[in-house]
Amino acid sequence: MLDLVIENGVVVTAAGASPADVGIKDGRIVQLGGDMGDAERIIDAQGNYVIPGGVDVHTHLDAPGNGHSSADDFLSGTIAAACGGTTTIVDFCQQARGQSLHEALDVWHAKARDKAVIDYGFHIIVVDFTPGVEAELIELPDEGVSSFKLFLAYKGAQMVDDRTVVRTLHQARRSGALVMVHAENGDAADFLVEQNLAAGNTAPIYHALSRPPLVEAEATNRAIVLAELAGAPIYIVHLTTRGSLDAVIAGRLRGVDVSAETCTHYLYSTQDDLGRENFEGAKWVFTPPARTVDDQALLWDALAFGTLQAVSSDHGSWSFGEHRQRGRNNFAEIPNGAVGIEERMMMVYQAVNQGRFSVSRFVDLVSTTPARLFGLYPQKGSIAVGSDADLVIWDPEAKTTITQSMLHHGGDYSLYEGQKVRGLPTTVVSRGEVIVEDRVFVGMAGRGRFIKRKRFDRGRL
Amino acid sequence: MLDLVIENGVVVTAAGASPADVGIKDGRIVQLGGDMGDAERIIDAQGNYVIPGGVDVHTHLDAPGNGHSSADDFLSGTIAAACGGTTTIVDFCQQARGQSLHEALDVWHAKARDKAVIDYGFHIIVVDFTPGVEAELIELPDEGVSSFKLFLAYKGAQMVDDRTVVRTLHQARRSGALVMVHAENGDAADFLVEQNLAAGNTAPIYHALSRPPLVEAEATNRAIVLAELAGAPIYIVHLTTRGSLDAVIAGRLRGVDVSAETCTHYLYSTQDDLGRENFEGAKWVFTPPARTVDDQALLWDALAFGTLQAVSSDHGSWSFGEHRQRGRNNFAEIPNGAVGIEERMMMVYQAVNQGRFSVSRFVDLVSTTPARLFGLYPQKGSIAVGSDADLVIWDPEAKTTITQSMLHHGGDYSLYEGQKVRGLPTTVVSRGEVIVEDRVFVGMAGRGRFIKRKRFDRGRL
């Protein structure tokens, strides 16, 4: 007897959409269509899409910053994710200076255990590139950590030099890992920050003006060149602008295996938001900064035509009331980060209403391709026989107006406050268990599991 | 009771691959996984992939040319297609001068009826752009003909001027059709042909030298610009070279909805093949001509990274022994065309063996995306509940050496003669009926049906 049947819905995968019932047993999908026989529970999805649970491969929960922790731990953060339709996250574990990568992972495992309500994996952020760390990079994919993150910005903190980049890529190539790069030229940004502060330009808008598009485009190009020289694939995080997209395309034309994501907030905000009155602009201090409406159009097109592969949240929540106030007199002291782990899927879905791309492409961008690139597929990101029963019943006609009070993250505002949306997740299933019902979270803390991810292999994606 | 169950195979879709049984009834897929109950017939696909039947959207069967017909009619051509794993083709119906589009379609319906062994649709080639034709373009999508083809080459025959191009695009936008363009600058090619003939350069290699990459790249750019000005989507057929790919990418960056295919033969041959001795080079006279090994690598990468959408055969068979001999003393009189309707899928599949891309991407390129772009999805190109049971059992370990005698087309040679391949279609099912069994065609002439295709709509792909 099946544990759960979702009937009468339209099953949507990255490949297309067709009406079919879904049969679930022992946490997995076991049957599509046909006679389901008896079932413990039947959910009627009439008039709804049934989609794979979202996969958000760029989150920063319980993240350190200037001696504080971000507003979300793995409990509030994953509840918010689940309520937004996301059933798997890959979060960033950050090495501290002097620490081994395994020590860092231990810290992050402890942060997530007993708290996470959905499944999760970790990328490792390499900060301190010692010979020991270099050796660990070879081992980590065996342990299910098959992606490494590098920052080209934030000198004195996460920033690494090109030698570290190229050597990390070299190790990743050897071990089957995918290197992710935060691509901004840190020295250039620091120069502009100093120039602005020296000129008395302290308001949030100068955050954006100190990190113009070229700062990102240059670093994107450099990272891709280093990947090519190392013979390694590469993944560009939070791409925002034309110059970076040009670098991605140019890399592919030279044969480099480059993937790239953008984030929700680049699709909905612009540099002008940083200029909002009463220090409100500080809410939009994230990195890279928001760009222009032309860039938004470019990103939407790139998502539609397959030039970009994914939309992540880059969720790193710092409250306005407390955290961001530190930068009242100096934009450089505002902690960087965007909220959006819950809003991500509903905001991206609006493009389907607008005819920019299909519901199938939506699924591909927020679930399937991120799962494939980061070694989670077909366990995650899929509605197929044998896949984990991570499913979302998505009501294309449900409407709401986004407001902070309806959200579940630990911060105190939404970047999308007041936006009217149509198309919402109503029921969320994780490994066969209903954890969100009628938009109410009904799961248990700590039920999420660490997922050992597979190696990156273009020939098996 | 099910009509047919294919069990123990690995079901591959454009979204991924998972082991699952497939249940079929009344020509459709009705169940994936689970208890299948009884079935009229069970096929064991252990150790095999089960993939959607191939969709070849670029074939020229029973095509006219200099008073002759090509070597394949809809019987031999579709048998060859089926034996290669293709279960749907979209063939080109060509308007004759003075003829209405409906009259042309009547001719093509007659050619296919009673002969085709697999399902088929028609694109319409617009040659004579009268006001009446302009009006017909609005009507055709209602009749399931939702794509129009234009040639920018072959002056005096199919070539149309830019006015026709932009107005056809305008009508296509209004009626929801997709315009396909053969992009070569006909005047430029004719100039080079004349120069070469005047210089006594009559050998087949001069076919390639008279149609250098720029001839194609210029026309590709022009077509895309005209699509942009008309606000219409566009599909570039048989793209072969860097300059054309640049134009496609540039168009997308400007927001134009451009899709593009390459063809099998551009992945396996080069200009040098036209220089083969004893007039053998004439076998490689197709248009655009084969390019270089660098172009091959570029095309493979573009297929892997999603820059190109599909691989078609452009099957237009002219025999070496008879048809091509006409051009013994003048390359310009060799009828243009490539064979490959049967070889297409097996040749593209070799990339999976080489690790260039996955079996899932293979399915996407030869079946799913062509079906989506040309309004056949989810009826075709899909393994999902409700889709037509057009399926191929693909044995990834089966090996053969391609040779003309094993092929089923009406021509007298293969461009891939002697190539060793691994991975072959062994059983082919069309609408639930096994038409190829153990690589032997067992179907009936005329069983294929005309498929009314849906309109092109990016928001529903």
Place this chain on the structure above:
Amino acid sequence: MLDLVIENGVVVTAAGASPADVGIKDGRIVQLGGDMGDAERIIDAQGNYVIPGGVDVHTHLDAPGNGHSSADDFLSGTIAAACGGTTTIVDFCQQARGQSLHEALDVWHAKARDKAVIDYGFHIIVVDFTPGVEAELIELPDEGVSSFKLFLAYKGAQMVDDRTVVRTLHQARRSGALVMVHAENGDAADFLVEQNLAAGNTAPIYHALSRPPLVEAEATNRAIVLAELAGAPIYIVHLTTRGSLDAVIAGRLRGVDVSAETCTHYLYSTQDDLGRENFEGAKWVFTPPARTVDDQALLWDALAFGTLQAVSSDHGSWSFGEHRQRGRNNFAEIPNGAVGIEERMMMVYQAVNQGRFSVSRFVDLVSTTPARLFGLYPQKGSIAVGSDADLVIWDPEAKTTITQSMLHHGGDYSLYEGQKVRGLPTTVVSRGEVIVEDRVFVGMAGRGRFIKRKRFDRGRL
């Protein structure tokens, strides 16, 4: 004894600027610096630049259009040119349908003779490409007509097809001529004109909206590709926009010998000018249309960095009071053309005041390089021993506000009305004869001579 000495000025050439006296005899420069001995006349140029007379290679004097002639004949037009500092023009002789090129040239010789007050040459516009015309193209350079002009726009009038373009380029290569191309896709522009008129959009602004940047960029790329295939050099007239500049640069990177000019009005007007009230926008109806301030910046930079070679006037004057009123109810009936033969040099010079480029580069752009490209150098465009004494005393401190009443052309308005300028030609010398003195024309009608121009040869420029 010298006929004329200009002393105490700063002699400016394309290579630089140095104080030097200039000695003239028999219409030629015979001495720079040193003891000049006696002279018939001495002009003190203290505080002034002494520059080569301007060379304007793009003028349409006494031009036909819809059964009218433009507002300037060779008398008023060349007086205006002279007063603006220009001492040589190359005007466009346009073939009529059915006419031989020699017959066309006879007509233009007759128009200029007895009227022109400065020296002049002719380009030939090929409209009707018969075998006879094709043969004439080989002969014309011997007669001093070493440049051919083709239009890719204006179907039914000047527009030619790509066959004509490539064959004309082929002949030009053989005979040592330079082909100039008006690069706009005529069919695309006509389509947009029709769409606009059908929608009731009849105001002048729709002239611009019917000829968007892509219409130009596409044709520019196409022309350069055809030049490459023909192995011929090419000159793009009135380039206005980024896409065209990209095509020029791409051509050069492929090794094509591409030169390009922009025109004065693209540096000072924008599309918004076509929207001026009370039909005033009609004054800005010229082709291609004015673009944006970003394009202006791009063009200025391209002039500064050597990406563009020249600034011409494209002077074709149609009065506002009479000619342009024909298009009151239909922008497509407004005769196209810009005034500016007199304003050209002073408007370009303003960039020197702004520090965009040096006075030497100014001379290069308005005199030396046009002279070199079109076979006039070193007779024209040069201050060197042996060159024609075509000189301008340019007062860098003289100021004026441009107004129609101070100008000498036959039209009834200036595009630069009200613009304040600093830096003016005060004295103009043509072949040693002072023809403008204190900004007053003092020359004789008909004193100008036809100049037989040399062939184009990159190795001798």
Place this chain on the structure above:
Amino acid sequence: MLDLVIENGVVVTAAGASPADVGIKDGRIVQLGGDMGDAERIIDAQGNYVIPGGVDVHTHLDAPGNGHSSADDFLSGTIAAACGGTTTIVDFCQQARGQSLHEALDVWHAKARDKAVIDYGFHIIVVDFTPGVEAELIELPDEGVSSFKLFLAYKGAQMVDDRTVVRTLHQARRSGALVMVHAENGDAADFLVEQNLAAGNTAPIYHALSRPPLVEAEATNRAIVLAELAGAPIYIVHLTTRGSLDAVIAGRLRGVDVSAETCTHYLYSTQDDLGRENFEGAKWVFTPPARTVDDQALLWDALAFGTLQAVSSDHGSWSFGEHRQRGRNNFAEIPNGAVGIEERMMMVYQAVNQGRFSVSRFVDLVSTTPARLFGLYPQKGSIAVGSDADLVIWDPEAKTTITQSMLHHGGDYSLYEGQKVRGLPTTVVSRGEVIVEDRVFVGMAGRGRFIKRKRFDRGRL
């Protein structure tokens, strides 16, 4: 009475070529054309060009390297320059760690004084960017040192980080200096060197394979981006390849004032030269390495069409017999550098014979534009009244075969050994003094003077 008259020659400047006599007094040109009166000396230049003396803005004389000095001091190096037609060099003064820039300049003044036979200036190489150095950068242009050089390669030696680059550019903008960049990604090159050495690849060819085109292109792009962010002009030294040229062009299209040179050896050698037998390849170890014949064609075109501004020698001579032998077992220990201070002009001139560009463009590339960009004009690089009488009589018909024994530099081989050339400098005049006569050096050691160079100012070039 004039000191010297050069009569009957064809005077060539960057603006063109015309027959004229040249009159010289007190080291300066005082008269062109006209009656010269008496003269101390008259040289008949019948049948010859009279060109401005060459200006080589990229030389490394008496340069340090691994505890040795290069094979040329300022005596042998400037004699070689003079015999090759070069009358001014700008050499690189390199700061040592811990040294102030003024101390470094003192060292270089001492090296040149009493030795140089032609005039010279200094660029300063910034290695150790202390606050004191940052302050000195503001002062140096006042002292005639108006260009700063930075290396993006050679970590642990000259390489600086991006912070130094952007801050140096910032200071240069403030002080009117031009920053020159050696653009190679040092970390990337070091990685490839390590990989090659680890693999036992020690031969000279691995020098080239460790510094592929992307290593240069990436750094070129980065340097230009940093210049843009700092609002400063920039000069790219020894550009060799397409990717770098693309970055230069892209920068200009964004409005960055980018100039760039290539060097003689990139026009004549390829990567294959590094593979010559018997360790001969070591002679071609210079940085960036030689590329391909396609790159050569690209560079020649870029010189012809004005995309590149200059050809320098980058003369840094290390003997084959002694210095280069150090790298017998390890290519990374071969001292980098190319010989060519004497061959530069004759090798570039061969393009005139081939019709690639004119003799006037030749003068522009090897003399006038370098002089303008580096603040030497019109004192140097010019044949105009008032300019220094630095002149070369260039015999376009003189032929020779280049061989080491005819050259004057301190090294032991020529990269151009055995090349037949036509067009040679026969007489060289420096400040009115004949220092080379009939190809024999007749000047005095130490006669050269340090030239205080002017600031860079695009509006005055």
